[in-house]
Amino acid sequence: MARQMHLVAFLMTGPTCHHHGAWRHPETDVEGILHPERYEHIARVLEAGKFDALFFADILGIYDIYDSKFDTMVGRGGQVCLLDPAVILPMMARVTSRLGLGLTCSSTFNHPYQLARMLGTLDHLSAGRVAWNVVASTSKLEAQNFGLDEMPGRAQRYERADEVMEACFALWDSWEEGALLLDKKAGAFADPSKIHYANYAGKWIKTRGPLTVPRSPQGHPVIMQAGSSDRGREFGARWGEIIFTLQHRKSDMQTFYNDFKGRMARRGRAAESCVILPSIDVVIGETVSIARERAEYVNGLVDTQLGLAAVSGQLGYDMSQLDPDKPLKDIAVEEGSRGSFDVMLQGTEAEGLTLGEAARRFATSELCPQLVGTPEMIADHLTDLFQDYACDGFVLTPTTFPGMYEEFCRMVVPILQERGVFRKEYVGTTLREHLQN
Template structure:
């Protein structure tokens, strides 16, 4: 099979421009199930690999206002299992503020209900406010969060393996319901987390739901290299992106996995015009709606330091990496340095796409840009973040996707039916079944 570009999106139902929801024709509402259903259907009609929902276990009062209130991703994916049939459905779930047995069950349910289209965007949570919601003040620091995350994912995988693929028999004649020989106890005892199992649901259709990860700090990259199958990252400069991709492949190999075990997908926010001038005008229209205070909060959040005390027209200060969102911080500081940006300029830049890379121009320009990055080896695909809904999404699907398809870069029909198949990822064999088959060979 020819290697193709992979496309996904975060469904923030207000779009990714901080003020996109205020556009006259914008539809929004992260609790608006009817709208979300329509948005997801449009991505599916465009043959996207996957959608996922960003999440946090706090209101994020200081950042993008429309992120404050939203439907909970796992229950929402349950609903979307019924309104979609092909597109991958990925939930963001924090390992810091959840219990592995519950998470393993819910993700297995999504994978079963969607017939193999489930995925898990593993986050460790970047906001200290979350801790107070769980009575576990203070928020655990970065390294401890990742140590817990590693155990959490290991337990979930272990629980998904507590039943072999063919353990469920349910034979009316004999009354045998399961094959007890194909049930395994996990008995995991970690420093942070423990679980015995077995899980009370059969092995997911995909073996494991697809594991996605977005941490870009050194710890985050090590974690991704060991566990992730999709990495979502932000990169502003193509050379840095290629270096990032190579570094991730090196780490993946060092973790004992094939160099191509991970699909790296980069966030891109497209603003599309019939002409470049029109695209520029749309950008200006969006910029005019930005509340400068809210926008500076978004930037402060991404950078990990409150910038309100700094001179807006001064240079972006050199800041040490904080415990929060290190990927965005590094990349935004690099772009500011390269273009000699003031804080005000960086603020306006970050407002457009919540910190992701902005691409604007005609549909052809955008397709060219995506193709160039992809051919340069910067990534395996993109997470497309429209500034608002529905028009910019429709423009991407109706104008850019067909160009990519004509160029043979993107599928025109779904060939597989599971998310693993869309992404060209192998279904993990059950360890015990594999050991038995190796012993017999």
């Protein structure tokens, strides 16, 4: 079988999923954010489109960096997560049978026993379709919500994250295959000889086990990760099966792809054991002019203040006192945030943009590529990136919701299928099987 593209949908339980103006679009369902039908519907749409999976990004707090208040982020509809995805996923599992279901959980604020138990339970309830997007949390506001005054340093966060993973795997392996017997006649519910203590003890983490949850259909959830720093890439190269990355151009994607696959090889991992999926934002139109008009309209719904608040939240640096009309090249940012500032606004300074213009650009898609065109044009671009090994597929982020996903599944997916680069039917039943086929 020819190499197959992988598609994962990016979701959040709030008004904004990367595009900070899309919730204001007349076609976006914002009224349904607090209702289960909204999430059940999108799960059905994505399964009909044969997506590998969806996953929920999550933020354990409300950004209040900008002007030292959360007013702009909440009041103007920024990236605020209103609901807990772990409660939503079982609802989505009930209305689907093949679609992978991912959620973000912090290795910084959760104990591995709690994580292993919850994720193992979800993997059972979904018949083996769960992914865990592992994050080593970075924001001070999240730390404060969990009783910490400051966030631990990056090295400590990733040391703990490695131990959390080791402990979770020890707990998932505490039940062997076939340990659950359910033999009524013999009165044998389980085989104790196939259940073991984990007895994990590291520098940061300690847990005895065994886990209460029997071995799940996948053995353990698919591991997803999005670290971009050198330490984050090493973590992903060790544990990741799906890597979510934000790259601006084809050359950036190819550089990241080759670097990451090289790190995997040095760890003795096969290249195909992990798929690398850059974020892509699409705007589809029946003609090029219609697509461009639609993009111009939805991108125009982003306001400058929300853009500045979004950038402030990402950088941990308050931009409220900076002049939004000042050329970006003339903006002075404190040394500690300068590197992040340059990376965040990469590619915009050369266009001579002001700070406000650059912030609005960031808030349209968080600087992931925005593909605008007909279904054939979108399919051409995705196929080119895929076949030139810039990636193994894509994480799609929505503009209008659920309309963008509905249009993509209805108009772009059939073209990819006809070209033989994307599945027409699911081959397996578990998410890991989707990633391997």
